[in-house]
Amino acid sequence: MKKLTKGQKTVLVLATLPMITVGGFGGWGTYTNIVSEFGRAATAAGAVAAGEGVTLIAALVMLVLTMLGQSSPPVVRVFLWLGPLAASAMGVAVADTLTERILYALTPLGMCGAAEGVGLLARRVVVYSTDVDVEAQRRNAAVLQRIAFHRARAERHPWKWVRKVSALVAWRLMGQLGRSDATLGSALTDVQNIRIVEGANTALAAMFSSAPELPAATPRSATPAAPATPRPPRNTGPAKPATPPDADATTAQEAAPEQTVLCYEPGTPQYVVRELWLRQNHRPTESAIVDALTAAGLANSRAQAGKIRRQVEAENPALPGPRAA
Structure with missing residues (x-):
């Protein structure tokens, strides 16, 4: 449960005192207006009790219920405004001129505004302390x-x-x-702020982060081909003597190193570029590589695309070259 600091308590008291003062002046104004018209203090006191008095009682009931963490019944809200309206109606009825009617009608509204202000402050203090808005829960229910x-x-x-x-x-x-509902609005704002921060983090990471280090390719030896099954010769004619293979060609074949086929991890930039290369059957452009990396959710700068393409081309010399113009 949150507690008010000394500064908050001071501001709350300083804000409440003018409201109480304004409410008192509103009741005193109604009293003097009735006394000037009837000349009887008892009648004026009764009029103030019937108007501003009812307003004061309703305000105190709402204040106590709010401090107890309970919602105010609708009848309390009705009397909170019905009392000043009754006092205004009495002022209009006893006034002699138009100017007096306007003045007598507006005087009791000071008590109503003061009561509403004090009740609202008390409600906000309870909401701040307990994080529970009883009135909002009542309306939502x-x-x-x-x-x-x-x-x-x-x-x-x-x-x-x-x-x-x-x-x-x-x-x-x-x-x-x-x-x-302040609590609901605060929760929705927190959710929206989290989404904005996540989006900004992703955008800044894509714009300002350096190119990630390329993972090393894993070489894999080529699978030896199965020996061919010899077929019986066809008796269509006399067999020709086989031409012996050229000695230089045989020597070159024996001297050629065994080529390896690289195996990239699926989801890596090298894997995406090689699959794009094989699918297009020619050397892909940097823009095509950028689009493929973007679709795979990887870093997609042109410098990164060119670097990966050069690596894949160096590690896979058997890939086809650029497309003919």
């Missing part, structure tokens, strides 16, 4: 209950027009779900 009712009626009501109306009402209520 009421909206979810109405959505469930209208969705059920939209699916199972026997009348078609009732089903259509309930479906429209359910969609409208879905737009109100979570409105003015």
Whole structure:
């Protein structure tokens, strides 16, 4: 549970005192207005009690319930505004001129604004301390209950027009779900911030990171071919004497080194470039290599593409050359 610091408590007190002062001046203004019209202090006190007094009681009830972590009933909110409106109506009724009517009607609103302000501050203090917004939970629960009712009626009501109306009402209520919920807004903002940071990290890594070291290729010896099965000679004519092989050719074949076939790990840049090379049957361009590396989710700069192509070409001399113009 979070606790308010000394600075926060000081600011809270300094913000609450003007609200209480304004509310007191609102009640005192209504009192003096009624006294000036009727000349009886008891009547003026009763009018203040019926208007600003009800507002003060509703504000205190809402404040206590908020501090206890409970939601305020709708009747408290109604009286919080009904009391000043009643005082304004009394001021308009006893006023003699238009100017007095306007003045007497606006004077009680000071108490209403002060009560609303103090109640809102108390609610925010509870939300800050417990991370639980009871009023938002109450509104969301009421909206979810109405959505469930209208969705059920939209699916199972026997009348078609009732089903259509309930479906429209359910969609409208879905737009109100979570409105003015600070906790939900903070959670959604955290999720969005995480996604933005991940995207920025990926973009910066692709732009500013140096080219990764190329993995070493694993040589693999060529598989010896199976000996050919000799076929019986056909008796179509006299056999010709076999020409002995050229001594120089035999010597060259024996002196030729055994070529190896490299085996790249699947998913490496070398593997992707060689597969592209074999698929195109000619030496791929750097742009084609960049596109293939991008599709495989690898580093895709042109310098990286040229470096990998030169490595694959050096390690696989049997690959076809560039495409003829």
